[in-house]
Amino acid sequence: MRFEPVKKISSYEMIVEQIESGIREGNLHPGDRLPGERRLMETFSVSRATVREAMRVLHATGVVNTRAGDPRGPEVLPFTPEALERPLLRMTYQEGTTRADLIQFRLLLEGQSALLAAASGDQDAKEVIAARAADLMALADGAAGADTDLPEEFGVLLSNFHSAIRAASGNQLLQATGQAVDGALTTLARQRLGDEPGSTALVQRLRCSAQDAAALTEYIHDGDAVGARKLATENIYRFYKDRLTDQELAVLEPLVG
Amino acid sequence: MRFEPVKKISSYEMIVEQIESGIREGNLHPGDRLPGERRLMETFSVSRATVREAMRVLHATGVVNTRAGDPRGPEVLPFTPEALERPLLRMTYQEGTTRADLIQFRLLLEGQSALLAAASGDQDAKEVIAARAADLMALADGAAGADTDLPEEFGVLLSNFHSAIRAASGNQLLQATGQAVDGALTTLARQRLGDEPGSTALVQRLRCSAQDAAALTEYIHDGDAVGARKLATENIYRFYKDRLTDQELAVLEPLVG
DNA sequence: GACACTCTACTGGTCTGACCAGTAATGCAC
DNA sequence: GTGCATTACTGGTCAGACCAGTAGAGTGTC
Numbered sequence: 001m002r003f004e005p006v007k008k009i010s011s012y013e014m015i016v017e018q019i020e021s022g023i024r025e026g027n028l029h030p031g032d033r034l035p036g037e038r039r040l041m042e043t044f045s046v047s048r049a050t051v052r053e054a055m056r057v058l059h060a061t062g063v064v065n066t067r068a069g070d071p072r073g074p075e076v077l078p079f080t081p082e083a084l085e086r087p088l089l090r091m092t093y094q095e096g097t098t099r100a101d102l103i104q105f106r107l108l109l110e111g112q113s114a115l116l117a118a119a120s121g122d123q124d125a126k127e128v129i130a131a132r133a134a135d136l137m138a139l140a141d142g143a144a145g146a147d148t149d150l151p152e153e154f155g156v157l158l159s160n161f162h163s164a165i166r167a168a169s170g171n172q173l174l175q176a177t178g179q180a181v182d183g184a185l186t187t188l189a190r191q192r193l194g195d196e197p198g199s200t201a202l203v204q205r206l207r208c209s210a211q212d213a214a215a216l217t218e219y220i221h222d223g224d225a226v227g228a229r230k231l232a233t234e235n236i237y238r239f240y241k242d243r244l245t246d247q248e249l250a251v252l253e254p255l256v257g
Numbered sequence: 258m259r260f261e262p263v264k265k266i267s268s269y270e271m272i273v274e275q276i277e278s279g280i281r282e283g284n285l286h287p288g289d290r291l292p293g294e295r296r297l298m299e300t301f302s303v304s305r306a307t308v309r310e311a312m313r314v315l316h317a318t319g320v321v322n323t324r325a326g327d328p329r330g331p332e333v334l335p336f337t338p339e340a341l342e343r344p345l346l347r348m349t350y351q352e353g354t355t356r357a358d359l360i361q362f363r364l365l366l367e368g369q370s371a372l373l374a375a376a377s378g379d380q381d382a383k384e385v386i387a388a389r390a391a392d393l394m395a396l397a398d399g400a401a402g403a404d405t406d407l408p409e410e411f412g413v414l415l416s417n418f419h420s421a422i423r424a425a426s427g428n429q430l431l432q433a434t435g436q437a438v439d440g441a442l443t444t445l446a447r448q449r450l451g452d453e454p455g456s457t458a459l460v461q462r463l464r465c466s467a468q469d470a471a472a473l474t475e476y477i478h479d480g481d482a483v484g485a486r487k488l489a490t491e492n493i494y495r496f497y498k499d500r501l502t503d504q505e506l507a508v509l510e511p512l513v514g
Numbered sequence: 515g516a517c518a519c520t521c522t523a524c525t526g527g528t529c530t531g532a533c534c535a536g537t538a539a540t541g542c543a544c
Numbered sequence: 545g546t547g548c549a550t551t552a553c554t555g556g557t558c559a560g561a562c563c564a565g566t567a568g569a570g571t572g573t574c
């Protein structure tokens with residue numbers, strides 16, 4: 001006979017658990033409305049404070065959205081990659097996890113995304129990738145260099161391009177995780193602002209990235225899965241090559257190719 | 258001139274944000290104690306209810322641990338892969354994300370983990386892998402078949418083996434994500450209990466997995482990175498081969514090899 | 515009938531103040 | 545010193561109150 005450890009579960013956790021299991025089992029769908037707090041305190045036989053704590057947790061984890069005054073009650077939300085982004089970011093603050101780890105992880109994810117995208121038969125998704133690559137090319141061609149918004153736009157377009165590849169992989173987990181890592185890296189980059197390159201160097205970078213994107217698009221279009229993975233990792237490696245120390249680059253190398 | 262959208266930030270979010278930024282900036286470390294709720298309501302000039310809502314969120318996301326009666330106050334916790342596991346699991350409840358996605362994602366992660374582990378020079382970590390593989394082998398040799406705990410133990414040892422590989426990769430993100438996906442799959446498997454194979458088939462499976470593990474250990478030891486990735490994905494593919502439909506297996510194939 | 519407006523009955527957000535069960539450390543008895 | 549009751553806290557929960565905000569019903573206008 002084996003005993004299970006008794007877990008003391010608090011009232012608010014009970015409410016969270018019940019609502020989450022409602023979603024899990026398909027009784028609650030994104031867009032559905034929950035009863036109001038005053039209603040919930042009756043159905044769960046607890047005080048409003050307890051109900052509120054449960055709602056706060058659900059709100060903070062992106063499960064529901066609460067808006068004061070809305071008589072329809074809290075809304076059940078669809079899943080968002082942001083929910084992954086927070087714990088991922090938090091992890092990088094931890095002793096032992098470095099930015100290099102984050103980049104290595106990204107390299108790994110983007111590589112496999114490219115592979116899956118190339119292997120996929122989803123032509124529509126492949127066309128979206130081509131369109132995003134074209135966007136980058138267009139920006140590169142028209143780039144003057146003096147534009148203040150250029151770094152921002154460059155980042156957005158490049159991010160969109162990678163996002164399209166992840167979407168074409170057909171795996172939502174890959175998509176969400178990739179997006180979260182991407183977001184985390186953007187946040188980190190924003191925090192350590194100032195390492196923006198000069199505008200001529202930036203244009204150079206942009207041109208290079210646009211060409212890389214075009215080449216990768218070709219591989220994916222042709223369905224060369226292994227080639228796409230190789231190129232995707234090489235591209236990202238090159239992107240980071242002169243931004244990281246040799247030591248940091250060393251951890252990326254095994255994944256390239 | 259560009260304006261930024263005004264974000265209405267509620268009181269409790271402010272507290273959460275301040276405590277999280279304290280951790281982010283290194284003023285708060287795991288193991289540190291926060292002031293008690295009554296103290297916090299003074300420093301933040303809010304009511305206890307608001308402080309509590311903030312603490313609940315921090316507690317639910319694994320940032321702090323609160324214990325009633327402890328005069329030292331809430332404890333700041335180190336990061337745990339569990340924090341990733343919850344949103345990951347939640348994602349699979351979503352329309353459009355299937356178990357096959359989860360398994361595909363796992364295949365992808367384990368493959369890259371094996372590659373990095375093989376490329377790594379960390380001999381200690383490699384020895385741990387060998388030890389875990391030996392554990393599996395020992396269980397396989399001594400397996401009677403009638404043991405009720407066998408499925409459980411098999412799962413734990415296999416999980417430990419993969420965990421050791423992820424650890425050897427040297428990337429904490431890979432480690433945490435892999436662990437989370439592993440945990441999520443275990444949870445899913447537990448939910449759909451009943452598909453446990455007969456005890457003879459289980460022993461067969463166990464033997465097969467133990468041999469696969471031994472072979473993979475060899476590759477990693479020898480530093481054959483690409484070979485290790487190939488074998489790792491093949492092993493997992495074989496593991497799932499007769500548990501999934503052909504359609505589900507099809508999404509895994511591009512990653513094998 | 516279509517539209518713009520006001521109003522009302524709710525919503526969630528916050529506060530106050532209270533009681534209870536649990537715990538760490540204090541200090542006492544031995 | 546060691547073991548144990550005490551104490552002064554802690555967080556968990558409850559009740560009741562007020563406020564600002566919103567959706568939708570109701571009203572008026574054209």
